[in-house]
Amino acid sequence: MELGIGDDKSVEQYPYQQGETPGMAQVEEETEIPFYEVHEIVVPHLGHVPIAKGDFHRLPKKVQKFIAYYCDLLTPRGLYICDGTVKEADEVVHKLLERGTLEPLEKLDNCFICRTDPADVARVESKTWISTKQKHDTEPDCKEGVNTIMAHWRSPEEAKKETSERFPGCMAGRMMYVIPFSMGPIGSPLAKVGVQLTDSNYVLLCMRVMARVSEKVWDALGDNDFVKCVHSMGCPRPWRKKVVNHWPCNPEKILIAHFPEERKVKSYGSGYGGNSLLGKKCFALRIASVIARDEGWMAEHMLIMGLTDPQGREHYLAAAFPSACGKTNLAMIKPGLPGWKVLCVGDDIAWMKFDETGQLFGINPEAGFFGVAPGTNWKTNPNAMHSFQANTVFTNIAKTEDGGYYWEGLEDELPKDTKITTWRGEPFKIGDPIKAAHPNSRFCCPAAQCPIIHPKWEDPKGVPIDALIFGGRRPEGVPLVYESFDWNHGVMVGAQLKSETTAAAEFKGKNIMHDPMAMRPFMGYNFGHYLQHWLNLNKAPNKVPKIFHVNWFRVDKEGKFLWPGFGENVRVLDWICKRVRGEDVAFKSPIGYMPKKGTINLEGLGPIDWDALFDLPREYWQQDCKETQKFLEDQLGKDLPKEILEECKKQTERISKM
Ligand code: OXD
Ligand code: MN
Numbered sequence: 001m002e003l004g005i006g007d008d009k010s011v012e013q014y015p016y017q018q019g020e021t022p023g024m025a026q027v028e029e030e031t032e033i034p035f036y037e038v039h040e041i042v043v044p045h046l047g048h049v050p051i052a053k054g055d056f057h058r059l060p061k062k063v064q065k066f067i068a069y070y071c072d073l074l075t076p077r078g079l080y081i082c083d084g085t086v087k088e089a090d091e092v093v094h095k096l097l098e099r100g101t102l103e104p105l106e107k108l109d110n111c112f113i114c115r116t117d118p119a120d121v122a123r124v125e126s127k128t129w130i131s132t133k134q135k136h137d138t139e140p141d142c143k144e145g146v147n148t149i150m151a152h153w154r155s156p157e158e159a160k161k162e163t164s165e166r167f168p169g170c171m172a173g174r175m176m177y178v179i180p181f182s183m184g185p186i187g188s189p190l191a192k193v194g195v196q197l198t199d200s201n202y203v204l205l206c207m208r209v210m211a212r213v214s215e216k217v218w219d220a221l222g223d224n225d226f227v228k229c230v231h232s233m234g235c236p237r238p239w240r241k242k243v244v245n246h247w248p249c250n251p252e253k254i255l256i257a258h259f260p261e262e263r264k265v266k267s268y269g270s271g272y273g274g275n276s277l278l279g280k281k282c283f284a285l286r287i288a289s290v291i292a293r294d295e296g297w298m299a300e301h302m303l304i305m306g307l308t309d310p311q312g313r314e315h316y317l318a319a320a321f322p323s324a325c326g327k328t329n330l331a332m333i334k335p336g337l338p339g340w341k342v343l344c345v346g347d348d349i350a351w352m353k354f355d356e357t358g359q360l361f362g363i364n365p366e367a368g369f370f371g372v373a374p375g376t377n378w379k380t381n382p383n384a385m386h387s388f389q390a391n392t393v394f395t396n397i398a399k400t401e402d403g404g405y406y407w408e409g410l411e412d413e414l415p416k417d418t419k420i421t422t423w424r425g426e427p428f429k430i431g432d433p434i435k436a437a438h439p440n441s442r443f444c445c446p447a448a449q450c451p452i453i454h455p456k457w458e459d460p461k462g463v464p465i466d467a468l469i470f471g472g473r474r475p476e477g478v479p480l481v482y483e484s485f486d487w488n489h490g491v492m493v494g495a496q497l498k499s500e501t502t503a504a505a506e507f508k509g510k511n512i513m514h515d516p517m518a519m520r521p522f523m524g525y526n527f528g529h530y531l532q533h534w535l536n537l538n539k540a541p542n543k544v545p546k547i548f549h550v551n552w553f554r555v556d557k558e559g560k561f562l563w564p565g566f567g568e569n570v571r572v573l574d575w576i577c578k579r580v581r582g583e584d585v586a587f588k589s590p591i592g593y594m595p596k597k598g599t600i601n602l603e604g605l606g607p608i609d610w611d612a613l614f615d616l617p618r619e620y621w622q623q624d625c626k627e628t629q630k631f632l633e634d635q636l637g638k639d640l641p642k643e644i645l646e647e648c649k650k651q652t653e654r655i656s657k658m
Pocket of ligand 1 (some may be wrong): 348
């Protein structure tokens with residue numbers, strides 16, 4: 001049999017049904033099997049799994065053991081040990097083109113469209129959970145009758161039941177790719193290694209963009225532990241259901257399971273983004289937040305940028321925003337003020353650690369951008385546009401007749417009569433009443449292609465972080481910018497982060513939802529313990545940075561934005577930098593330090609209603625304080641750190657005196 005990678009035609013029909021693979025019943029979790037047994041039992045079994053590429057015996061022993069265990073459990077038809085080279089990527093692309101999973105975008109260089117099964121288009125939060133021995137390690141002691149909105153727990157017994165219903169035999173007839181990857185520059189003291197097993201070569205293509213996939217990872221790893229990532233589309237052969245768009249998946253059985261105590265992720269049924277590129281949300285946020293707590297650092301849903309003023313002074317900012325608040329746009333803004341320069345270090349995740357002098361340093365653990373396409377255009381984010389003109393995998397976007405990309409937001413940048421094919425394959429013209437691209441369609445491109453990528457973005461030490469920023473979509477009541485009084489107050493500001501989202505039933509309008517620290521979907525452990533971890537970081541010799549809150553989205557009575565946003569946001573960042581340098585540009589308000597009138601540069605902006613942008617409506621804030629405190633008490637019960645409760649009470653008191 002020819003061992004083609006992902007080549008359907010060369011696949012022998014596997015004789016076993018899911019769950020019926022030989023020897024499965026005897027196999028326990030690999031942690032329970034001493035290595036010598038694995039060597040005797042499983043490695044010989046590996047003899048039946050042909051190696052399509054790579055030298056199994058040259059891998060670190062712990063990796064061999066991991067692979068051998070999962071070969072036995074998942075029963076792939078072959079093993080493909082990835083080396084991360086361009087040649088490898090070209091080979092995989094070739095196969096995916098042949099099969100029809102990818103289509104070329106002829107207008108661009110080495111760019112492709114993938115259209116998924118329309119049933120597999122987004123992160124699935126309801127099927128995402130965390131299993132620890134003790135429930136309290138994952139979920140806070142919520143008030144009676146309240147459910148946590150953060151990490152969701154499953155007992156080890158439930159986890160075992162759910163995973164063993166799915167994984168045995170799930171790669172039958174499919175290739176298992178072994179992906180060695182580093183989150184963070186290989187060898188950086190802040191980086192961490194993972195190994196992902198997957199039966200999707202689309203996932204392999206995106207992983208090699210989003211993480212550093214290379215044989216050098218094996219050397220960096222040596223005998224050390226790594227984060228174990230297991231991913232399957234959940235579609236073993238022979239297929240017993242219709243496969244749509246050459247995208248075998250199993251939406252009814254999706255599960256994204258995290259085992260932080262074992263530093264392990266198991267994902268089943270979905271090939272989409274955060275569900276399947278396990279280095280990103282699963283590892284770099286959920287598992288890493290637990291590692292960070294254990295090791296005394298922070299893994300946060302934050303962009304990192306370097307901002308240089310016309311005098312040549314550079315400050316580094318890390319900013320957390322809930323999904324869909326324009327974080328990628330902010331990470332790459334084209335400053336609206338002359339003489340200013342923004343350089344991007346990362347657009348989604350920051351790993352930050354205080355060094356021995358007490359300075360906070362941050363790295364971007366990722367190597368690419370997995371950005372939302374709709375809304376991105378030459379006006380909103382020219383730097384992103386430049387970043388994905390080559391070597392990019394687009395998912396669920398639309399295609400123009402001449403081999404270009406299209407999505408909502410590009411209406412004014414293409415001729416009106418352009419012939420377009422939607423993400424579902426239907427003919428489309430600009431102005432038609434359907435969506436051409438899925439609202440969660442994505443570009444997946446190397447960060448190195450960003451024209452404003454920071455020269456230090458791969459510095460192993462990271463960059464020194466001067467300020468932390470939280471923000472959300474707040475149409476009402478919340479000023480353009482304010483600074484917390486101190487670290488504890490700032491942690492409270494982050495804990496009460498809220499943002500407007502579109503309600504599940506769209507016609508009911510918009511809702512303001514809590515998204516503490518912008519980590520609601522990405523929290524890896526007890527949120528109360530997480531807040532306590534933040535509070536504990538404020539100890540000698542650490543010099544904790546100032547914490548700010550921004551809101552670009554306040555509207556007037558007619559619902560019009562009061563602030564122009566986009567590139568003009570640099571004016572607010574300028575004010576933040578002044579505060580970092582200790583300039584006297586603020587006054588004390590009940591909610592924090594606010595800009596003295598005129599200390600934000602508004603030159604050339606036309607009329608801006610300063611008073612409306614900075615107004616603090618008393619009733620609104622009274623209500624907000626009450627609601628915030630109740631939210632934190634309900635969610636955290638006795639896990640609410642007393643310092644945070646104290647900050648809530650002090651804020652209420654200040655507002656009552658307004
Ligand atoms: C993302 C998200 O995709 O935050 O980055 O949802
Ligand atoms: Mn994100």
